[in-house]
Amino acid sequence: MKKPIAEVLFYLLKFIEKIREGKKLPEVRIIENLIQNTFAFLSHSTDNVYGLPFILKILQEYEEHLSMKMDSSQQEETIRAETSENHNKNTLFLFRSAHHIFQERKRFFRIHSGSESLNRVLGGGIEQGAITEFFGEYRTGKTQICLKLAVMATLPENLGGNDGKTVYIDTEGSFRPERIVQICEGHDIDHREVLDRIFVGKAPNTKKQMQLIEEIARVDDSEIILVIVDSLTANFRAEFMGKDHLFERQQLLNKHISQLNQLAAFAEGKPKAVVVTNQVIADFSNLFGETHPIAVGGNIVAHGTTHRISLQRVKDRTIARLVDSPYLPETEGSFRITFNGIEDCGDSEPDSFDDLVQKLKERE
Numbered sequence: 001m002k003k004p005i006a007e008v009l010f011y012l013l014k015f016i017e018k019i020r021e022g023k024k025l026p027e028v029r030i031i032e033n034l035i036q037n038t039f040a041f042l043s044h045s046t047d048n049v050y051g052l053p054f055i056l057k058i059l060q061e062y063e064e065h066l067s068m069k070m071d072s073s074q075q076e077e078t079i080r081a082e083t084s085e086n087h088n089k090n091t092l093f094l095f096r097s098a099h100h101i102f103q104e105r106k107r108f109f110r111i112h113s114g115s116e117s118l119n120r121v122l123g124g125g126i127e128q129g130a131i132t133e134f135f136g137e138y139r140t141g142k143t144q145i146c147l148k149l150a151v152m153a154t155l156p157e158n159l160g161g162n163d164g165k166t167v168y169i170d171t172e173g174s175f176r177p178e179r180i181v182q183i184c185e186g187h188d189i190d191h192r193e194v195l196d197r198i199f200v201g202k203a204p205n206t207k208k209q210m211q212l213i214e215e216i217a218r219v220d221d222s223e224i225i226l227v228i229v230d231s232l233t234a235n236f237r238a239e240f241m242g243k244d245h246l247f248e249r250q251q252l253l254n255k256h257i258s259q260l261n262q263l264a265a266f267a268e269g270k271p272k273a274v275v276v277t278n279q280v281i282a283d284f285s286n287l288f289g290e291t292h293p294i295a296v297g298g299n300i301v302a303h304g305t306t307h308r309i310s311l312q313r314v315k316d317r318t319i320a321r322l323v324d325s326p327y328l329p330e331t332e333g334s335f336r337i338t339f340n341g342i343e344d345c346g347d348s349e350p351d352s353f354d355d356l357v358q359k360l361k362e363r364e
Contacts, residue, residue: 105129111226111273112160114148114342117333121309121322128225129264129271131257131304133232134320135278135295136311141318141337142277143174146228148341149275151183153226154197159189164197164225169212171203171234186340206235206252213259222270227263232256232276233296250300257304265306276305317345 110125119125126132126149134142150168155161168175177195184191203209209229216227233253240249264274278301280293295301295308302308308324314334321332335342 108271109162109225109273111149111162112152113145114152114340115333115335115344117344118145118320118335118342121320121331121333122307123325123328126226126273126275127307128273129267130306131260131264131274131276132307132309133276133278133295133301133305134309134311135280136318137280137293137313140311140313141335141342142311143230144179144337144342146230146275146277147175147179148183149226150198150228151180151189151194151341153273154194155189159187162225165221165223166198166226166228167216167224168198168200169203169209169227169229170200171209171229171231173202174230175200182339183341186338203235206239206256209235210256210259213256213263217259217263225270225272227260227272227274229260229274229276232278232301234279237279237296250298253297254300254304257301261304 108128110122110127112125113119113122122132134145136142146168150166152160153162153164153166156163180195180198181191184194201212201215203212213227216224236249236253236256240246240252260274260276263272265271279296281296283292283294295310302324305324306326307322307328310321310323312319312321317334317336319332319334322328322330334345336345
């Protein structure tokens with residue numbers, strides 16, 4: 001019985017010491033609960049009635065201190081409010097200068113795509129704090145770009161990477177860790193370390209897709225620098241079919257893009273780089289009957305993304321064309337899909353499917 005009482009009294013004495021010295025106190029609720037519990041314990045203990053006057057003294061001093069503290073806080077709050085009201089007439093507290101934003105953006109990182117030609121189109125690589133969209137028909141390399149970026153983001157800086165983590169949201173079932181292994185082996189990199197830094201979430205429907213983004217936003221991990229959604233619109237197209245559901249689909253898609261922007265452009269703290277792929281549909285609006293592919297999602301996606309890159313397959317290469325950006329000029333470049341992921345178009349012929357299979361057998 002004596003030991004717990006002695007310990008409690010010891011801590012209470014420490015609290016009084018802090019009160020007298022004017023030091024910052026611990027959480028108020030913790031102290032109040034401790035005092036109340038001690039008071040109740042001593043009240044029901046006939047062996048320790050001698051402690052009651054001491055506890056009452058503590059309570060009295062503590063209440064006086066809180067009262068003084070509250071009066072002081074109220075006065076400070078009143079002064080702060082009056083000062084703020086005067087300053088608000090001449091100062092924009094909710095704004096930042098363009099110079100401040102410019103200096104902040106100079107510290108933003110870029111993720112190498114694996115192709116210098118594509119990097120030039122992107123202004124140096126995938127930009128931090130922005131949503132970069134790649135759209136095109138099948139076989140244009142959308143998923144291959146994502147897989148190569150997932151690897152590059154995790155590599156150490158001395159190997160041209162960003163030494164971070166990648167979160168990959170797969171909505172089409174196209175993610176293959178075997179392809180990550182191929183890309184790593186093509187660059188003589190230990191694939192085990194890379195695979196440990198890529199986190200994959202399967203999203204078979206829009207609800208799960210949006211939940212995964214909420215999960216990323218909830219986790220406070222500054223090492224997560226790249227978020228990939230492959231693809232952005234597949235689930236929305238599957239669940240909201242026909243013109244009758246178009247309005248509902250676009251509203252939900254708009255909410256989803258807003259989620260992504262909270263991770264990128266409007267993120268508090270360290271913004272992430274966000275990459276999304278998008279499907280295309282045929283545009284039949286041409287009066288002469290000619291069709292050309294346009295990105296799914298209409299103006300909702302067009303306005304919500306930062307950089308839009310159109311991908312078009314031409315023989316053995318893919319043409320990447322920047323069609324929309326807030327500051328980059330419209331330009332184009334080309335790349336090839338190889339065993340190493342995506343690479344610049346050189347003089348050598350690209351790997352055929354048989355070549356890729358043979359290289360895999362040689363490395364086994």
